[in-house]
Amino acid sequence: MKQIGYAVIFLMFVIIFIPLVLVKGCSQSSTQPKTKKAEETQLTIKVYITEEDKVVEMNFNEYLKGVVAAEMPASFHIEALKAQAVAARTYVYHRLINNEKNGIDVPEHKGADICTNPAHCKAWISKKKALEKWGLLSSGKYWDKINKAVDETTDMIITYEHEPIDAVFHSTSSGRTENSEEVWANTIPYLRSVISEGEEASPKFTSKLEITLTEFKEKLSSVRPEIKFEGNPGDFIEKFEKTEGGSIKTIRIGGCDFKGTEIRKIFELNSANFTITIDNDKVVFNVKGNGHGVGMSQYGANYLAQQGKYYEEILKHYYKDVEIVKMSEELNAKIKN
Incomplete structure (x- = not known):
């Protein structure tokens, strides 16, 4: 009879107590994500x-x-x-x-x-x-x-x-x-x-703008009325200075000084890192980069x-x-x- 009694107690332990422990453990773990979410609530x-x-x-x-x-x-x-x-x-x-x-x-x-x-x-x-x-x-x-x-x-x-x-x-x-x-x-x-490094992967790493010499003069004259386009067009650009990053810092055109960022804005270039080539009635901007x-x-x-x-x-x-x-x-x- 004693052995039967022990067996009954053991079965009750297995059927009742162990499931309770497992349920408690599951319920504790299920609340953890909620705590984490509360900590990460954004304004x-x-x-x-x-x-x-x-x-x-x-x-x-x-x-x-x-x-x-x-x-x-x-x-x-x-x-x-x-x-x-x-x-x-x-x-x-x-x-x-x-x-x-x-x-x-x-x-x-x-x-x-x-x-x-x-x-x-x-x-x-x-x-x-x-x-x-x-x-x-x-x-x-x-x-x-x-x-x-x-x-x-x-x-x-x-x-x-x-x-x-x-x-x-x-x-x-x-x-x-x-x-x-x-x-x-x-x-x-x-x-x-x-x-x-790796900028060459960008589709806008290089870009090009071609305009007429007339348009080039008109756009710059609208910003600097005092600018003078005299002599050979190849001599319009007198000098320029570059930044550490390689962009045009300042450039003198027709006796007037411009910032590279100003030229970028006037001609809607992708960046201020550019070169200008004037050939007869054509002006070509070759640009590197996109953005400030x-x-x-x-x-x-x-x-x-x-x-x-x-x-x-x-x-x-x-x-x-x-x-x-x-x-x-x-x-x-x-x-x-």
Whole structure:
């Protein structure tokens, strides 16, 4: 009888106690993702969607996915896309903090924090339009990559001396990026000229513009009425000076001095890294690179990723002496306010 009693107790233990332990263990493990998700909850941001003339409030990470999808080819290496996500996140935070600090109310934002006009802020595309652009064969795969790039770098930003940097970027350098003061007014310590390999993969690494000599004269005269086109057209260009990155810093044409960036704007060139050839009635611009050339080159970033570099290494290559850190609670609070 004793043995039967022990057997009954053992069976009760197996039937009742062990399942309870297993159920408890399962329930504990199922709550862990919720805890993690709560820790990664992002602030919301008000975005003025320029094309639709409306302000929309959205989760910050969701906004960033639209920025990455619009600013960088989704076919790029995942580490390049991560670098783009962190650069874009930092760029926006830097702008929000500066606007708040200086009491700047940006009329182009129509009351929002940021806008989708790439000429003023950063480009942005909705998920729906991005999927339509990529087509049925690639849309799912590409959006998954964008999701991964943004979600796996949640809260990561680039800082210099504990402050978010002005993380500017461009499409394609000419093989070397530019110092900030060669393009804009200020010398910024983390925006230094660096070698950028692999740019030849960009479809806009080189470009060419041919115009008539008459059009060349008219466009320059509209900006500098005092310019003089005398003598041999081959002598119109008197001298020029280059930047460390190889672009035209200043150029003298017909007795007038122009900045390379000014010539780029006048003739709508892809970059300020150009040569000018005047032959009889024809003027030819041969251009290298695409964009202002400061900060991270997107095609250069993709090349580094293909060579096995992680996004942190890519960012530290293009932005000098910076740290890649998780956004602090203090900074998060500063953004929300």
